[in-house]
Amino acid sequence: MSKVLIIGAGGVGSVVAHKCAQVPEVFSEICLGSRTLTRCENIQKSVKARTGCNIEIARVDADRVPETVALIRQFKPKLVINVALPYQDLHLMDACLETGVDYLDTANYEPPDEAKFCYQWQWDYQERFRKKGLMALLGSGFDPGVTNVFCAHAAKHHFDEIYYVDILDANAGDHGHPFATNFNPEINIREVTARGKYWENGAWVETEPLSVKQSYDFPVLGHKNAYLMYHEELESLAKNLKGLKRIRFWMTFSDNYLKHLEVLQNVGMTAIKPVLFEGREIVPLQFLKALLPDPASLGSRTKGKTCIGCEVEGLKNGKHRKMFIYNVCDHEECYREVGSQAISYTTGVPAMIGAMLMLTGKWRGEGVFNMEELDPDPFMEKLNIHGLPWLEKVMS
Ligand SMILES: NC(=O)c1ccc[n+]([C@@H]2O[C@H](COP(=O)([O-])OP(=O)(O)OC[C@H]3O[C@@H](n4cnc5c(N)ncnc54)[C@H](OP(=O)(O)O)[C@@H]3O)[C@@H](O)[C@H]2O)c1
Secondary structure, three states: OEEEEEEOOOHHHHHHHHHHHOOOOOEEEEEEEEOOHHHHHHHHHHHHHHHOOOOEEEEOOOOOHHHHHHHHHHHOOOEEEEOOOHHHHHHHHHHHHHHOOEEEEOOOOOOOOOOOOOOHHHHOOHHHHHHOOOEEEEOOEOOOEHHHHHHHHHHHHOOOEEEEEEEEEEEOOEOOOOOOOOOOHHHHHHHHOOOEEEEEOOEEEEEOOOOOEEEEEEOOOEEEEEEEEOOOHHHHHHHHOOOOOEEEEEEEOOHHHHHHHHHHHHOOOOOOOOEEEOOEEEOHHHHHHHHOOOHHHOHHHOEOEEEEEEEEEEEEOOEEEEEEEEEEEEHHHHHHHHOOOHHHHHHHHHHHHHHHHHHOOOOOOOEEEEHHHOOHHHHHHHHHHOOOOEEEEEOO
């Protein structure tokens, strides 16, 4: 029985609140904190209607460490689940250190004024968490998150040596808007417009944004164009998967999405450097975010499925083996269960599972951890129980 504080009342925060409320034997009390109280209130009402559970809500600006510290001291959680934005990661880790509370997030730190994400900023907290006997679990979403656990599962159960990993993320959902992003538009567009990067033979290889593609035959979804991108789990997996020769990340985009993105980029709407407009500075990408549909509003309109998985290649008992470990998730089923589309769902469920494993002591450690550093078995078991069943396909 444990109290948990969720920070960020967005698309993912809503799923985390609903999924935690479904497991009262672990999450005895839940508080959802965010900057905008009305967002918290809407989620509070939905959780009550769907699960019967009363959750507490609070207004908090997580960029202000003393505000979070005051909320933690008042509510006294055992764990803070950070599903606000990557900009808040370090502030929330600081608040956890000050109050002696464990920490979990789904995306690594990114400075607001530079489109760059990297684990080093959070890995630098290792000693501080260790000395205080606290645990910080990084990247407990789907990708990163479940993809890291799939790799750990492959290494534990299916391979003696892993040489190649390709992480493939396909969203064949249709929300009916000409252009929208499935999670926070600012974070999503910063990620997609960045230079591609993959790791091969001990070195990083850079590519022009979205310049490398392949047609991949996804289970259930069929052939989709998948584009090589840099994604944060590559950084930790390249470090933690011993013997690896190459790891890459691919995401599918429709031609329509890419056409809109190209135009927006060409006219400067995706820029993050402020420009002067009518006497005041605005960030074009933040203005674009204000115009685009709120990802949390896409749930009721999105139809179709996602498929995210890891294609792993290596040796078992001296023989070559290649397999795909994956989940298929249906947007409409997610909406029926928790009122959200599958992108928020596939992120929020693993955040709840990571929290559950930490609170029940199945995943325990002192310091800062990436998902693949922990035993994959209890996590894989919980995925099947809590809405993200996985499958394995032996390819050769
Ligand atoms: N690992 C994965 O698979 C994966 C996949 C998708 C998303 N993600 C991550 O999940 C996180 C949430 O994504 P989302 O789609 O839910 O985004 P979202 O809908 O934009 O929600 C983010 C929420 O964070 C809150 N927030 C922002 N700044 C805050 C602050 N200073 N203090 C308190 N709350 C603040 C905002 O609430 P207010 O309106 O109250 O300000 C907003 O509703 C992001 O970090 C994203 O990168 C991870």
